[in-house]
Amino acid sequence: MKKTIQLDDIAKRAIEMYDLDVREITFLLEETNIFYKVLDHAGQQYALKIFQTESSTLEDNKAEIFFMNIIRKSQHVSLPNVYIGKNGDEIQLVETIDSDIPKRVALYSWIEGEDLDGNENEARYEQFGELTALLHQATIDVNIPPEIKPKKWDEVFYYRHEKPVYKETIYQRFLDDDYHNVMDKIIPFLNKKLANYYEDHLKNVRLIHGDLNPWNVKVENEKMHILDFEDALLGLPIHDFATMLYYYQDQDDYANIKKCFFNGYQKISQLPVFTDYDIDLLITARRVNYLNYVLLVDDDPQKFIEENMKKVHLFLNKYQITL
The missing domain is CATH 3.90.1200.10 (Aminoglycoside phosphotransferase (APH), C-terminal lobe)
Structure with missing residues (x-):
């Protein structure tokens, strides 16, 4: 319960770093990273990712954003957009009470559909x-x-x-x-x-x-x-x-x-x-x-x-x- 409260707090403070009129933030899943679904008052959906410290580094995250921007410019592959925060950065750093290491967060456009897993042919x-x-x-x-x-x-x-x-x-x-x-x-x-x-x-x-x-x-x-x-x-x-x-x-x-x-x-x-x-x-x-x-x-x-x-x-x- 304590961990859930902490994650919810991180998600809420992270979303304040973006220029969004947020209606709802809902916990989605925890796997390699932690995901929240975000809904604004216009009905648009987003995916908020809280990076796990052990799964990646800031260098990895910067490489991810760089790669995604290249792919997006090619206009041949469908992938999420990465939103820029109020400070002009794609990766936001959220300070936490229980750690000296800030949590890294990114906000993506929501992608509809089902996993390829189970839908293969x-x-x-x-x-x-x-x-x-x-x-x-x-x-x-x-x-x-x-x-x-x-x-x-x-x-x-x-x-x-x-x-x-x-x-x-x-x-x-x-x-x-x-x-x-x-x-x-x-x-x-x-x-x-x-x-x-x-x-x-x-x-x-x-x-x-x-x-x-x-x-x-x-x-x-x-x-x-x-x-x-x-x-x-x-x-x-x-x-x-x-x-x-x-x-x-x-x-x-x-x-x-x-x-x-x-x-x-x-x-x-x-x-x-x-x-x-x-x-x-x-x-x-x-x-x-x-x-x-x-x-x-x-x-x-x-x-x-x-x-x-x-x-x-x-x-x-x-x-x-x-x-």
Whole structure:
């Protein structure tokens, strides 16, 4: 109850930083970040995001806004607008009583529709591919100013201040020797491979979305909207491909999903050269990251660990990799 009151207070004080005639502020959900739905007296709706300290930094937020502004100028992809506060900034800082660190807040236009998750079909996968290509086209040769410092996926733990915690005593009741043996060896293996993508394809590095999952895509009749650019990073198109396919790899029609997605992409842009190994390696890198992250966010991570350790072994066996 105390936390809810504190969040409500932050939301109310944050909205005062915008030139809005607010009628109602309603708590929406708490996931990676905290969201409120805002309604003004004219009936217009907005989404207020309170960034969680552990999920992003101010640098990440600035990269997100920079990326979204580029995409919006291209006028080819539907995405939320970001509103500027009374002080001229897109990111507002709200002081809190219980912390020396102010809460970071942003206000977005409301996007109608349902999650792509649960609404997939061949046409939607193809449309998703088209939008992904348009995102990638929009950032080719964009000069990034020095004050914008996007992260790179050049190691397993690539989020700012992220570190492995699986050695800590508190988590050992969930972990066995196989987990430790594999994690100890596969992390440096993957780190080298991830860094190589940047070294070998430097000319193709650009700003990409970084988290194209089916909950960050809204569908509305024939329209498709892209949301949540918080994980924007300097990367390659295959990084976005692998992130998207991570969420569909276990589907019986996975091969057809890939085909439809890439067919859509090729309608807009030429596919870069890559192999199934590249995609599988990047998917595995994401999986290994989550095998550590789940310890921080799940009180009972055993099932996730068991299922995903099997998938890591399948990757190693498929490509005959000896660590």
